[in-house]
Amino acid sequence: MNIVVCVKQVPDTWAEKRLSDSDKTVDREGVEGVMNELDEYAVEEALRIKEAGGDGTVTVLTMGPDKAVETIRKALSMGADQAVHVVDDALHGSDALATSNALAKALGTIEYDLVILGVESTDARMSVIPAMLAERTGAAQLTFARKVEVSGTTVKIERQTDTGYDVVEASTPAIVSVVEKINEPRYPSFKGIMAAKKKPLTTLTIADAGVDGGSVGLAGSGTEVAEFAARPPKQAGQIVKDEGDGGAKLAEFLASQKLV
C-alpha cells in the first residue's frame, strides 16, 4: 500500500502567534516552526499501516516555504521513505481552497492508495482540507478517524463523533483524516535522524506540479482576512455568592455557556 501523508509546518504550539500587518497572513518568520501536532499522528498511522502490510512506501507531502523542510526531515526521521515539497513564492497567502488545489495537483505526481493527514492544523484550524482534497481528487472521504483498518483495497475507519463513533468504510483511493486518539506518535531515533538525510526529497515549484499561478496565493484564494484584532484581555471573573442556591446558579452559568 502506497501512502501519502500531508504534513504542515506551523508556528510552535506554545508561541504567541501573530498575523502580519501588511497582508494579514500568519507570520511564520519570527517563530519557531514545528510539525502540526495532528500530522504527527498521521505520520505514525501511515508507518503503522506500512509496517503491518510489509510493503509500499510512505511519502511525505508538504506545501510551505523553504523552512518547511525541517518538518519534512522530522517525518522522514520518524520513518517515512521519501518526500515531496511544494515550494513557491506564489503560494504565499493561500487559503484552504487554494491550498487544497495545489496539494491535489501535487498528489497527481505521486502514486498512492491512501492519503493520511491530521484533521486540522493548529494555526488556521479550518479543518476542511481533507474534504476538499477528497472532492478534488475524487478519492473517498474518511474523516475524523480514531481507528483505521486496511484490508486489501478496503479501508474501514471509526469516525469520532460528539457522542461516540461511526464505522465508515470505502475503497482506495481514500483520504483519511485522523484525530489524536488514534495512536501515540513515535519519537525520532538517532538512526532515523541520520537515515532521513539520505532519503529522496523532491522539490516542486507550482509549475512543476502543474498548478496555475492564478489559482493559488492571496490572489487565488476564495477568502480574505478583512481585519483582525487582538483577543481582548481576560475579564474579571463573576463571583457567585451562595445563598442556598449556589449549585443552581453554577449549573445555570454552565448551561448558558453550553458547557453542560
Add this chain to the structure above:
Amino acid sequence: MHHAKIEGVDHRLSEEHEALRKSVESFAREVVAPQAEQADRSGEFPYDVIRQMGEMGLFGLPLPEQYGGMGGDFLALCLAIEELARIDSSVAITLEAAVGLGSMPVYRFGSEEQKQQWLPALCRGERLAAFGLTEPGGGSDAGNPRTRAVLDGDEWVINGTKAFITNSGTDITNLVTVLCRTGERADGRPELTSIMVPVPRDGFVASPKYDKVGWHASDTRELSFTDCRVPADNVLGARGRGYAQFLSTLDEGRVAIAALAVGLAQGCVDESVRYAKEREAFGNQIGKYQAVAFRIADMQTRAYVARCAYRDAASRMLAGEPFKREAAIAKLYSSTIAVDNARDATQVFGGYGFMNECAVARHWRDAKILEIGEGTSEIQRMLISRDLGL
C-alpha cells in the same frame, strides 16, 4: 535552523545532533515529566519510561549498528542525558549508568562473542548492565578493592561487597561487571580484573535499594558476592587490565555526568523563568524585580558556560585528543553550578521550593550527588592540579 560550522572554534550542534536533542526534549517533556514527581515520591523504578527510551534507541546511542546501536557518538548520548536531566535526574542517571558504565566497557574491552551476546538487548533497553567498582570502604580510593576473585579450575570464585551500584538490582538487570582483585603484580600493587557476572546468580545478592537523599527512582544498591562462581572466560578484556579500563571509562563518564549536571542546572532555569512570570508579589510578576531576574540571569550564565565546557571536552574526546583535564574541569564546574542553580531556584520559589512536590525541590535533592559521584570535586581538583604539574 542549520548554520555553517566554523572549523576549530565551533561547538554548536550539527543538524542531526540538534534534531536528536529536540526529539529527546519532547520526549522528556511529554513522557518523563508527568511521572517524575510520583516516581520521586514512591522510589519506584520507571520501567515504562525506560521501555520507551529503549524503543527510541537511547540506550544504543553511541554504539554501532552491528550490535543493535544507533551508530551515533558519545556526544549524542550526552545530549540525551542533558535533556532528560532538565526534567528528571533519576531517568537521566539510569541512562548514563546503563550506557556509560554498563554497555560501553563491554563494547570497548569485550571479545566479539561477549559483544554479540550482551549488547543487542542492552541497546534496546530491554536489559540493563551495571558496573561494580566502589566498595563500602573504597570511595575515591578505588584502586585498592577488597573484592577478590580466585581461579578455581575453569571458574572464578568471587567474594566481596560493592557499594552504590546503579542499575544493579532492577527486574531487567542481567549483567554486573565487577572490578576484582585477582592477584599481586610484580610491583606489589594489586592485579585488578573486570569480571562479568550474569545475574541473577548463586552467591550474588543485591540488597534492597538505598534510602537516598535524591535520585529516588534510580536503582542503587549494595551488592554482595559470596563464593559466586562464573566461567573463567567471563573476564572482560584481559586479566590485570581492570583498573586501566576503569580509568578510561571514568574520563568519559565525567563528561556524561557533566552533561547531566548541565541538564539539571538548565531545568532549574526553566522552572524559575516560568515561575517568575507567573507569580505576582507587590503588584508585579516577581521576574520584574531585579532580585529575582538577576539571580535567574546568573543561573542561565552558569548553565551556558558549563554546557560549553562539557561540549568542548566531548569534542576533544570525539577527535581522539587527550581530554582528561577538560573532562575533570567540566565535571567539577557543572556539578558545582548544578548545586548553585538548584539552591537559587529553590530561593526563587520561596516556600514552595521547599515542598517535595515542587520540581526545583527535587532538583535540589538530586544535585548534591553530582559533586560526589563519578569522582568527587576534590578528585577533579586533584586531576586538574596534577595536570598543571602541581
